[in-house]
Amino acid sequence: MTQLQDLEITYDKPNWCPGCGDFGIWMALKNAIVQTGLNPWEVVLVSGIGCSSKVPYWVKTYGFNGLHGRPVPVAQGLKLANHSLNIIAIGGDGDQYGEGMSHIVHAARRNTNITLLVHDNQLYSLTTGQYSPTTDMGEKNKATPVPTIETPLNSLSVALSAGATFVARGYAGDVKNLTELIINAVKHKGFSIVDIMQPCVTFNKKNTYAWFNERIYRLEDEKFDFNSKEKAFSRIEEWPLRKSLKEGEKERIPIGIFYKEERPTWEDGIPQIVQAPLVKQSLENIDINPLLDEFK
Numbered sequence: 001m002t003q004l005q006d007l008e009i010t011y012d013k014p015n016w017c018p019g020c021g022d023f024g025i026w027m028a029l030k031n032a033i034v035q036t037g038l039n040p041w042e043v044v045l046v047s048g049i050g051c052s053s054k055v056p057y058w059v060k061t062y063g064f065n066g067l068h069g070r071p072v073p074v075a076q077g078l079k080l081a082n083h084s085l086n087i088i089a090i091g092g093d094g095d096q097y098g099e100g101m102s103h104i105v106h107a108a109r110r111n112t113n114i115t116l117l118v119h120d121n122q123l124y125s126l127t128t129g130q131y132s133p134t135t136d137m138g139e140k141n142k143a144t145p146v147p148t149i150e151t152p153l154n155s156l157s158v159a160l161s162a163g164a165t166f167v168a169r170g171y172a173g174d175v176k177n178l179t180e181l182i183i184n185a186v187k188h189k190g191f192s193i194v195d196i197m198q199p200c201v202t203f204n205k206k207n208t209y210a211w212f213n214e215r216i217y218r219l220e221d222e223k224f225d226f227n228s229k230e231k232a233f234s235r236i237e238e239w240p241l242r243k244s245l246k247e248g249e250k251e252r253i254p255i256g257i258f259y260k261e262e263r264p265t266w267e268d269g270i271p272q273i274v275q276a277p278l279v280k281q282s283l284e285n286i287d288i289n290p291l292l293d294e295f296k
């Protein structure tokens with residue numbers, strides 16, 4: 001049985017800024033691996049580039065730190081090569097909702113059996129805080145001195161429209177709830193996405209823990225029915241905000257599972273891997289000559 005210490009690496013420590021929301025997500029992820037009963041060698045963490053994408057350095061499972069925006073295609077390739085592994089893709093909102101958004105759409109429609117965790121700090125933080133697809137309208141900072149005029153992207157709405165079969169939001173400041181969400185996402189058979197509100201204490205001076213604590217509510221406290229796509233869309237539309245608030249009004253930010261559905265996965269439809277993962281199949285007795293003959 002895996003214990004938390006089995007996932008600790010001994011030669012390095014996370015270098016995130018003290019108080020960064022990435023610590024809460026890192027903790028929840030490790031808790032979830034332990035509580036799901038997975039062995040470290042049954043898990044692969046695949047990330048892009050960014051503060052968030054350093055997670056695989058500091059969890060002792062298999063890991064792959066790739067290119068900005070590209071964890072999802074790498075995760076899909078890994079799943080194809082060895083679908084007995086649990087593949088968790090990790091990236092920031094810039095990585096996933098900026099450069100990588102189209103990959104989410106296609107993984108969602110295919111229903112590839114992978115989990116995607118997005119550390120959504122509403123900025124490109126590693127590169128000092130440029131605005132990202134989820135930055136609140138009107139925000140400015142040192143790297144973005146002019147207030148952004150762009151409407152934030154509702155990425156969960158896009159993922160749901162594209163066919164994602166598990167859609168959820170968590171909060172780095174609520175590790176217990178986030179652990180539960182990650183467990184559910186990993187156990188789900190199909191494409192699961194968890195958008196995680198992650199305070200960046202260094203560059204995001206607006207969306208702080210205190211700010212989120214005043215606005216976040218849990219869907220499960222309202223006994224929300226996550227089997228209805230219509231209800232899911234309506235709750236997902238509550239945040240990010242795309243309208244002006246009336247005086248004294250505050251945003252309401254739902255966390256929890258918005259939608260869950262069982263549907264055959266991409267891997268289920270690939271006859272070559274039904275019997276056994278590709279990596280476990282013998283290379284003997286494979287004759288590629290008939291294939292090459294086609295090009296003569």
Ligand SMILES: Cc1ncc(C[n+]2csc(CCOP(=O)(O)OP(=O)(O)O)c2C)c(N)n1
Nearest residue numbers: 050051052068092093094095123124125126
């Ligand atoms: C293809 C490519 N484009 C841009 C960059 C530069 N870059 C590296 S990290 C980063 C920002 C990361 O922001 P985000 O993905 O939101 O993660 P965070 O640092 O906020 O966790 C950028 C723009 C890069 N490394 N590769």
Ligand code: SF4
Nearest residue numbers: 016017020051200201
């Ligand atoms: S810059 Fe922001 S996201 Fe990056 S480690 Fe520091 S607090 Fe975390």
